Amino acid sequence: MKLKLSDFLKCMSASISVLMVTSLLAVTPAQAAGGGGPEIKRQVWSFNGFFGKYNKAQLQRGFGVYKEVCAACHGLKLLSYRNLVQVGGPEFSKEQALAIAKEATIIDGVDEDGEPKEREGKLSDRFASPFKNDTQARASNNGALPPDFSVIAKARTYHRHVPWYTEPYYWAYDMATGYEEKGVDYLYALLTGYKTPPRGMKLGDGMNYNEVFPGHQIAMAAPLSEDAVEYADGTPTSLNQHAKDVSAFLAWASEPHLNARKDLGKRVLIYLTILALLLFLAKRSLWARVKH
Numbered sequence: 001m002k003l004k005l006s007d008f009l010k011c012m013s014a015s016i017s018v019l020m021v022t023s024l025l026a027v028t029p030a031q032a033a034g035g036g037g038p039e040i041k042r043q044v045w046s047f048n049g050f051f052g053k054y055n056k057a058q059l060q061r062g063f064g065v066y067k068e069v070c071a072a073c074h075g076l077k078l079l080s081y082r083n084l085v086q087v088g089g090p091e092f093s094k095e096q097a098l099a100i101a102k103e104a105t106i107i108d109g110v111d112e113d114g115e116p117k118e119r120e121g122k123l124s125d126r127f128a129s130p131f132k133n134d135t136q137a138r139a140s141n142n143g144a145l146p147p148d149f150s151v152i153a154k155a156r157t158y159h160r161h162v163p164w165y166t167e168p169y170y171w172a173y174d175m176a177t178g179y180e181e182k183g184v185d186y187l188y189a190l191l192t193g194y195k196t197p198p199r200g201m202k203l204g205d206g207m208n209y210n211e212v213f214p215g216h217q218i219a220m221a222a223p224l225s226e227d228a229v230e231y232a233d234g235t236p237t238s239l240n241q242h243a244k245d246v247s248a249f250l251a252w253a254s255e256p257h258l259n260a261r262k263d264l265g266k267r268v269l270i271y272l273t274i275l276a277l278l279l280f281l282a283k284r285s286l287w288a289r290v291k292h
């Protein structure tokens with residue numbers, strides 16, 4: 001028997017429909033979420049989109065939250081105190097950054113007895129770590145290691161609650177809108193995601209329930225509260241505000257040159273637009289005398 005092309009196509013389309021329907025049924029929301037939990041909301045950040053930039057007042061507030069709360073457990077070892085002065089960051093004055101550095105205790109070399117020597121920090125020093133080593137960090141935190149914050153906003157992400165076959169659509173949408181804040185949105189959701197555990201859920205010893213942390217049990221107790229830190233610029237304090245500001249600060253720490261990158265991008269786009277226009281006009285005048 002000869003197989004006709006139309007039969008073959010019919011057969012193919014039927015199998016594709018069956019496959020799509022079964023996968024629709026198979027991917028329940030709970031599975032797509034990778035273990036449940038609410039969808040992580042996209043926040044409005046000053047640095048959203050192709051042209052968004054960091055807000056220096058927000059970065060200064062975020063640094064305040066980091067220093068007063070998070071720095072007790074989390075290091076930022078790839079950042080130096082001088083980075084706080086850099087354009088495109090919190091842009092503290094040199095004097096302010098020096099005062100911040102001087103509060104830190106830096107271990108530098110050994111004294112005549114061979115003991116580690118301590119001195120106060122200077123602008124060229126990297127941020128001092130809260131613990132001498134990972135073993136000490138774990139020993140102080142119920143066995144869990146507080147991760148270093150240098151690239152945390154880039155190192156974290158989340159999965160959308162959508163069927164897998166719609167993912168390419170979201171990739172294209174994110175590319176078209178310049179969405180690159182998955183990590184920061186996760187940080188904000190984590191910091192505001194401490195809730196009472198659902199009834200019947202047994203938490204491990206010293207663990208806390210968080211609705212967006214994978215597995216929902218996190219060793220870090222809720223670090224923020226309504227009035228965790230006073231803001232020098234008079235911004236009203238709230239848990240959400242603290243979470244927003246510290247997340248923005250961590251986004252900057254992960255990508256300190258974002259402002260410069262976007263500035264350059266803008267200039268390249270303007271340059272290419274003018275170039276395209278000139279090339280178009282040149283082409284028109286070159287071909288004007290040729291019959292076609």
Ligand code: HEC
Pocket residue numbers: 065066069070071072073074141144145146147152156187190191213217218219220221223224246
């Ligand atoms: C008392 C110590 C302590 C303080 C203070 C603290 N943390 Fe943590 N943090 C931890 C520990 C411990 C972990 C590891 C948790 C785990 O693996 O279960 C952690 C993990 C994290 C993580 C990683 C979560 C993940 O997805 O892996 C982030 C982000 C974080 N903390 C943010 C913060 C921020 C922001 C602050 C300040 C507002 C802060 N932490 C203050 C101890 C602390």
